[in-house]
Amino acid sequence: MSTPTALLAQGLTKVFFPHTINEVVALNGISLRVDPGDFITIIGSNGSGKSTLLNAIAGTVSVTAGTVWLEGKDITKLAEHARARSIGRVFQDPRAGTAPSMSIQENLAMAYLRGRRRGLRPGVPARLKRQMKEQLAELDMGLETRLTAHVNKLSGGQRQAMSLLMATVAEPRLLLLDEHTAALDPKVAATIMDLTGKIVQERGLTTLMVTHNMEIALQWGNRLIMMHAGRIILDVASAQKETLTIPGLIRKFHEVSGETLAVDRMLLE
Amino acid sequence: MQSVVTSALEQGLLYGFMVLGVFLTFRVLDFPDLTVDGSLPLGAAVTALIITSGYSPWLATIAGTAVGLIAGLVTGGLHLLLKSGDGNSTNYGPKLLAGILVMTALYTTNLRIMSGSNVPLLREPNVFDQVGGWLSVHMIGWWLILVLVIFMLIVKYVLDWFLHTELGLALQATGDNEQMLRSLGVNTNVVRVLGLGLANALVALSGSLVAQYQGFADVGMGIGTIVAGLAGVIIGEVLFGTRSISWVLFSVIGGSIVFRLLISISLRLGIAPTDLKLFTALLVVLALSLPTVRRKVIRM
Numbered sequence A: 001m002s003t004p005t006a007l008l009a010q011g012l013t014k015v016f017f018p019h020t021i022n023e024v025v026a027l028n029g030i031s032l033r034v035d036p037g038d039f040i041t042i043i044g045s046n047g048s049g050k051s052t053l054l055n056a057i058a059g060t061v062s063v064t065a066g067t068v069w070l071e072g073k074d075i076t077k078l079a080e081h082a083r084a085r086s087i088g089r090v091f092q093d094p095r096a097g098t099a100p101s102m103s104i105q106e107n108l109a110m111a112y113l114r115g116r117r118r119g120l121r122p123g124v125p126a127r128l129k130r131q132m133k134e135q136l137a138e139l140d141m142g143l144e145t146r147l148t149a150h151v152n153k154l155s156g157g158q159r160q161a162m163s164l165l166m167a168t169v170a171e172p173r174l175l176l177l178d179e180h181t182a183a184l185d186p187k188v189a190a191t192i193m194d195l196t197g198k199i200v201q202e203r204g205l206t207t208l209m210v211t212h213n214m215e216i217a218l219q220w221g222n223r224l225i226m227m228h229a230g231r232i233i234l235d236v237a238s239a240q241k242e243t244l245t246i247p248g249l250i251r252k253f254h255e256v257s258g259e260t261l262a263v264d265r266m267l268l269e
Numbered sequence B: 001m002q003s004v005v006t007s008a009l010e011q012g013l014l015y016g017f018m019v020l021g022v023f024l025t026f027r028v029l030d031f032p033d034l035t036v037d038g039s040l041p042l043g044a045a046v047t048a049l050i051i052t053s054g055y056s057p058w059l060a061t062i063a064g065t066a067v068g069l070i071a072g073l074v075t076g077g078l079h080l081l082l083k084s085g086d087g088n089s090t091n092y093g094p095k096l097l098a099g100i101l102v103m104t105a106l107y108t109t110n111l112r113i114m115s116g117s118n119v120p121l122l123r124e125p126n127v128f129d130q131v132g133g134w135l136s137v138h139m140i141g142w143w144l145i146l147v148l149v150i151f152m153l154i155v156k157y158v159l160d161w162f163l164h165t166e167l168g169l170a171l172q173a174t175g176d177n178e179q180m181l182r183s184l185g186v187n188t189n190v191v192r193v194l195g196l197g198l199a200n201a202l203v204a205l206s207g208s209l210v211a212q213y214q215g216f217a218d219v220g221m222g223i224g225t226i227v228a229g230l231a232g233v234i235i236g237e238v239l240f241g242t243r244s245i246s247w248v249l250f251s252v253i254g255g256s257i258v259f260r261l262l263i264s265i266s267l268r269l270g271i272a273p274t275d276l277k278l279f280t281a282l283l284v285v286l287a288l289s290l291p292t293v294r295r296k297v298i299r300m
Helices: A050-058 A104-112 A126-139 A156-168 A186-203 A214-219 A238-242 A246-257 A263-267 B002-014 B016-028 B036-052 B057-082 B093-114 B127-135 B141-163 B166-176 B178-183 B188-214 B225-240 B245-268 B273-299
Strands: A007-016 A024-034 A039-044 A065-070 A087-090 A174-178 A207-210 A223-228 A231-237 B118-120 B216-218
Touching: A007 A050, A024 A050, A024 A065, A024 A231, A039 A050, A039 A214, A050 A065, A050 A087, A050 A174, A050 A207, A087 A156, A104 A126, A104 A156, A104 B166, A126 A156, A156 A186, A214 A246, A223 A238, A223 A246, A231 A238, A231 A246, B002 B016, B002 B141, B002 B188, B002 B245, B016 B036, B016 B141, B016 B166, B016 B188, B016 B225, B016 B245, B036 B057, B036 B093, B036 B118, B036 B188, B036 B216, B036 B225, B057 B093, B057 B127, B057 B188, B127 B141, B127 B188, B141 B166, B141 B188, B141 B245, B166 B178, B166 B188, B178 B188, B188 B216, B225 B245, B225 B273, B245 B273
Parallel strands: A039 A207, A039 A223, A087 A174, A174 A207
Antiparallel strands: A007 A024, A007 A065, A223 A231, B118 B216
16 A cells, blocks of 8 residues: 555445344444554444444454555454454443453552563553553553552543543554443543543554544544444545534534434433 | 361361362352362362372372462363353352352262262372371361461462452452443453353362372262351351451451361251251351341341
């Protein structure tokens, strides 16, 4: 490939329960090209395939057809853990991103080793502790003084902030955020979103962020994608995105899909 | 009474290695591993075979332990075959089945290794007598307990150290949040197989030492190992607490000793040896329900 592409997906298709009465086409031939440093927000109603798209890129779900390249390398056949060496993820459930009965420093230390071989060196090396404290202090949640506290003692917001830090400390080539603020109360969600914006910008991470919240989708990122029935029905680039409003977005949805958008959940978040 | 205490200490420590193994699978890996009923006598059988063939009991102990490791690796590999797709870590079916299959296969294996159902070792050299020879003491009672305590401390500290290495943290996280660990780029399947190997090595070590201590290896000596192991883990956790991994390793060894003490006392009180397994099972039920009962009482 001549131009540098961070992520390239071609003809991604995922059919759940094929050839049965429950057959669901979650992804219907999705093609997507992501430039390095892109921060793309992805919206769409329930069942539109947003999460399946992230899962297909991360390898949690194996695709029925199509190919995914990460920085020019075909990763379609790689196992999830092998892809995770260069892909960081934050999930919707704040409990998903951390090991609850292990300490803050143990969780972080495991995240520093992303993509590296794990051996018999100390799991939490002393030299890392200062760096950990600095990075935890940047979260501004008072975690820097609680390195040995178990993660299950933390609030949902604190745990999600930890998850975000753990997904990004080893500077992955791609960051996938799957509605990572949806399970938090609005104030905490806003804090986590601000943190996300800060980290993504500071580290210049190529990011795909799925959200239900149109406001968030418009406010953040340099490109917006709308999905419907397993397809990308709208792809708005930077300049155009800035002029977009929520009513405008809903109108666009009508034009493109010819259907009424299930706005209730999307607007009332 | 003194003999009740010393024999409970001896057995509690000897089986304590097994309890550490059960703790590793049941608690750390969240893998209820039934292989242990087969890997304990496997350690004993291999040790008996090598000692009766005229080799050093040390070599026999190491070999018994190593073969236990292999049994654990087989269970881990079988689990990978049995679980479907990515495998849901809270799906215990394939885990139980993998353990049951290996345990069953090991029954025949053990009979083959021993060419029969038991091998007497009373007239053979063993590691305890050899240590006794170095120290010029008769290896019974408190001397034996002292040596066992020292050996147990060494194993405990090595295990504790391992669980806090990079690999050890991955082992802990595999049982705690497998999905998270995978999303950090770790092949949790490999880690789990390794953990099962390590755990069954400890169980086989226990079997090897028990055989040398009691003077025979028997194909039936593994029956109920998982229950006895659980009893040790749960009694230890309930009595001594779980504040950290380092601490809980001590707790479960303590639990093992308390469990053997309860067995010794109940035998003294006239419970027939044939009724012992029922008693053991009841003990586990009791220990399991204690935290729940305690919580309910506090709420009332």
